[in-house]
Amino acid sequence: MTPLSGCLLVASMLFAVGLAGALTRRNAILVLVGIELMLNAANLNFVAFWRYGPHAGPVTGMVFVLFSIGVAAAEAAVGLALILAVYRHTKTTDLRQLIRRRQ
Amino acid sequence: MTGNPSLHLWLIPLLPFLGFLLNGLLGRHLPKALVSTIALLFTAAPLALVAGIALRFSSLTLPYIERTAMPWIITSTATSTFRADFAFLLDPLTLVMLLVVTGVGFLIHIYSVSYMAHEEGYWRYFAYLNLFMFFMLTLVLAENFLLMFVGWEGVGLASYLLIGFYFLRESAASAGIKAFLLNRIGDFGFLLAMFLMIAHFGSLSYNRVFAAIAEHPQMQGGFLTAIALLLLLGATGKSAQIPLYVWLPDAMEGPTPVSALIHAATMVTAGVYMIVRSHTLFDRSPFALGVVAVIGAATALFAATVAMVQTDIKRVLAYSTISQLGYMFLACGAAAYSAAIFHLVTHAFFKGLLFLAAGAVIHSLGGQQDLRAMGGLRKTIPITFWTMSAGVFAIAGLPPFSGFFSKDAILYQTFLSPTAGPILWFVGLVTVLLTAFYMFRLWYLTFFAASRAEGGHEHPHESPWVMLVPLILLGVLSVGGGWIGIPSALGGSGHFAHFLDPVLAAPPSPSYEETRITMDEQGVARAAAASTPQAPARPAGNDNQERLFSVLSVIMALAGWFMADLLYRRKPGMAGQLAQRAGGAYELLVNKYWIDQLYNALIVVPLLFLTRYLLWGAVDSGIINGSGSAAAGTVRGLGALVQRVQSGNIRSYAGWLAIGAAALLLLTYFGFSMHV
Numbered sequence: 001m002t003p004l005s006g007c008l009l010v011a012s013m014l015f016a017v018g019l020a021g022a023l024t025r026r027n028a029i030l031v032l033v034g035i036e037l038m039l040n041a042a043n044l045n046f047v048a049f050w051r052y053g054p055h056a057g058p059v060t061g062m063v064f065v066l067f068s069i070g071v072a073a074a075e076a077a078v079g080l081a082l083i084l085a086v087y088r089h090t091k092t093t094d095l096r097q098l099i100r101r102r103q
Numbered sequence: 104m105t106g107n108p109s110l111h112l113w114l115i116p117l118l119p120f121l122g123f124l125l126n127g128l129l130g131r132h133l134p135k136a137l138v139s140t141i142a143l144l145f146t147a148a149p150l151a152l153v154a155g156i157a158l159r160f161s162s163l164t165l166p167y168i169e170r171t172a173m174p175w176i177i178t179s180t181a182t183s184t185f186r187a188d189f190a191f192l193l194d195p196l197t198l199v200m201l202l203v204v205t206g207v208g209f210l211i212h213i214y215s216v217s218y219m220a221h222e223e224g225y226w227r228y229f230a231y232l233n234l235f236m237f238f239m240l241t242l243v244l245a246e247n248f249l250l251m252f253v254g255w256e257g258v259g260l261a262s263y264l265l266i267g268f269y270f271l272r273e274s275a276a277s278a279g280i281k282a283f284l285l286n287r288i289g290d291f292g293f294l295l296a297m298f299l300m301i302a303h304f305g306s307l308s309y310n311r312v313f314a315a316i317a318e319h320p321q322m323q324g325g326f327l328t329a330i331a332l333l334l335l336l337g338a339t340g341k342s343a344q345i346p347l348y349v350w351l352p353d354a355m356e357g358p359t360p361v362s363a364l365i366h367a368a369t370m371v372t373a374g375v376y377m378i379v380r381s382h383t384l385f386d387r388s389p390f391a392l393g394v395v396a397v398i399g400a401a402t403a404l405f406a407a408t409v410a411m412v413q414t415d416i417k418r419v420l421a422y423s424t425i426s427q428l429g430y431m432f433l434a435c436g437a438a439a440y441s442a443a444i445f446h447l448v449t450h451a452f453f454k455g456l457l458f459l460a461a462g463a464v465i466h467s468l469g470g471q472q473d474l475r476a477m478g479g480l481r482k483t484i485p486i487t488f489w490t491m492s493a494g495v496f497a498i499a500g501l502p503p504f505s506g507f508f509s510k511d512a513i514l515y516q517t518f519l520s521p522t523a524g525p526i527l528w529f530v531g532l533v534t535v536l537l538t539a540f541y542m543f544r545l546w547y548l549t550f551f552a553a554s555r556a557e558g559g560h561e562h563p564h565e566s567p568w569v570m571l572v573p574l575i576l577l578g579v580l581s582v583g584g585g586w587i588g589i590p591s592a593l594g595g596s597g598h599f600a601h602f603l604d605p606v607l608a609a610p611p612s613p614s615y616e617e618t619r620i621t622m623d624e625q626g627v628a629r630a631a632a633a634s635t636p637q638a639p640a641r642p643a644g645n646d647n648q649e650r651l652f653s654v655l656s657v658i659m660a661l662a663g664w665f666m667a668d669l670l671y672r673r674k675p676g677m678a679g680q681l682a683q684r685a686g687g688a689y690e691l692l693v694n695k696y697w698i699d700q701l702y703n704a705l706i707v708v709p710l711l712f713l714t715r716y717l718l719w720g721a722v723d724s725g726i727i728n729g730s731g732s733a734a735a736g737t738v739r740g741l742g743a744l745v746q747r748v749q750s751g752n753i754r755s756y757a758g759w760l761a762i763g764a765a766a767l768l769l770l771t772y773f774g775f776s777m778h779v
Contacts, residue, residue, distance in 0.1 A: 019761055022754075022757070023754055023757055023758050023761070095754075099752070
């Protein structure tokens with residue numbers, strides 16, 4: 001197994017865990033966590049492809065990932081703020097209950 | 104090639120068409136006086152044109168053919184070109200037909216002005232009548248079978264519209280449909296005949312088809328018989344012969360002048376005209392001629408027997424028309440074409456007259472059509488009586504009235520002809536007796552004895568002069584119209600037959616090929632070189648024999664008159680007793696041999712059954728409709744299934760997205776691994 005495929009395998013497992021979490025969790029915060037996991041799997045791919053790819057010289061991949069992490073942090077802040085706002089309003093973070101109430 | 108001045112034949116049919124357009128589009132808003140002025144003007148104009156042509160007819164080079172600049176249909180294949188033009192032909196036969204159609208047509212238009220004065224849809228009536236004139240003139244002027252067919256269909260349409268003129272009456276509406284459908288059967292034959300002509304001659308133009316036949320003297324029977332028989336089928340439809348005659352009696356639902364013009368004088372003779380026009384073809388097929396003769400004789404006898412017992416004055420005349428048309432067919436079948444056209448002309452006069460007079464009688468009795476409720480009208484409506492008498496004597500075939508000469512010519516020629524012969528002649532002779540009988544029966548029942556109406560007639564009155572003048576003119580023609588064709592045996596000169604000789608005797612020759620047909624000059628030249636096509640040989644008769652035959656038919660006519668006189672004047676009760684004694688035979692005649700019922704049971708009922716249960720029930724609502732709703736059901740079911748996916752739940756969408764992505768991934772992976 002090459003180092004690249006090892007990295008990709010880890011990344012895909014990470015992605016799968018994140019996807020499963022995002023799809024199945026009832027708690028909105030845990031869904032957010034799942035999304036973060038998927039994002040990080042993508043970041044891991046970036047780095048792996050950069051490191052083991054044909055153009056490993058410049059730090060393009062690294063820069064990309066840094067940007068991505070930065071954006072993800074902002075997104076997580078916004079997401080958490082939303083969840084907090086919803087929680088204040090409804091006293092719950094359970095997505096199923098939220099959907100039911102909306103209906 | 105010829106020094107003819109342009110005759111503008113195209114104006115003759117087009118003028119009535121203009122009248123139709125004017126009255127048809129604007130007539131609703133015009134006063135009645137203006138409507139009738141338009142109608143009369145656009146009928147008088149072609150009459151004047153035709154009269155002008157007739158006057159200088161002898162100075163014309165005939166036949167005269169006129170083509171519009173634009174071809175109508177041109178189709179080319181690698182080997183041949185088919186072409187049909189808007190082309191008009193003028194020869195003696197056309198001229199005779201033109202004179203009859205425009206002359207009688209004009210008189211009947213005049214008559215209609217008064218007869219229809221109080222009817223709803225006055226403008227509609229005259230629009231249709233002008234439309235009819237347009238198509239009828241197209242029919243007789245056409246220079247090819249296709250244009251003739253246009254006129255042929257058109258007169259059928261006009262006839263349908265006018266039969267169903269009182270369309271609120273159900274019987275009138277269905278009579279129109281019946282006429283239309285039965286004519287359709289005939290038209291089917293006409294169409295097939297045209298297809299065969301295109302296949303064999305590559306043309307529908309008269310002179311090209313006939314030249315092609317003349318070119319090959321050895322051409323006999325075979326497909327010529329097929330074409331002739333198919334044309335005959337067309338003719339039986341239009342001219343109300345066995346087996347397609349049943350529409351004509353019902354056509355009496357239309358206004359009486361319509362019955363006079365369309366269903367007696369002109370349209371129904373189109374079949375006779377068509378056969379005479381294509382006589383070159385029929386001459387080559389003795390078998391087809393024999394069939395024509397048998398159909399004609401059978402129809403003449405059959406319709407005459409039915410006419411003997413009908414009680415509706417118009418129905419008597421309708422069956423009489425069928426019977427007289429049978430005579431014309433008999434003449435065609437005996438290859439005595441000039442006699443057929445001669446009888447066509449005299450019949451147009453006296454039958455037009457009889458219908459108009461019957462209309463005047465009905466008019467004077469306030470709509471009564473039943474002979475049993477008439478009687479004693481001789482004194483109250485004398486002018487109608489005298490004119491109608493002229494018609495009755497003419498149709499009965501008594502000399503010197505017109506019908507005598509034409510009927511005599513037919514009977515004598517039939518006897519001599521190898522395709523008809525003595526048996527059919529005898530049938531024709533018996534029909535003379537029956538004709539005289541039923542016409543004098545009508546005459547006695549209408550005009551003699553005392554009125555049989557319940558409580559007497561409500562002031563029967565003579566018709567206005569607008570109606571009487573056409574009656575008188577037609578009466579004069581019915582008396583003297585036959586004198587143009589007195590045979591030499593009876594001291595005449597046979598002028599009429601000689602007049603038609605150029606059409607009926609001469610084979611198509613280069614001079615016949617008048618204008619710009621350049622496709623096959625050689626063929627036409629060969630046609631001229633070829634010998635005259637042999638019409639079925641006819642033994643020459645002699646004058647004494649012909650006189651004897653005339654005496655015989657006069658005796659028969661007088662016998663018919665005598666019988667009618669006995670039964671309906673001298674011993675009025677005897678007719679009823681006789682009817683009772685005859686029992687079944689009388690029933691048979693009164694019910695017109697149950698032919699209508701027979702057709703109904705054999706064709707209409709099975710057809711309706713088939714349509715209702717098989718075509719409508721099974722095919723239409725079962726298969727066609729069913730497949731539609733099955734398709735709709737499938738789509739709806741699938742939709743219901745797929746609808747569940749559209750849950751509105753974002754997480755389930757994301758899940759589907761993930762599954763889809765995974766599937767694509769797998770596909771790509773395995774796809775690559777398979778190829779690599």
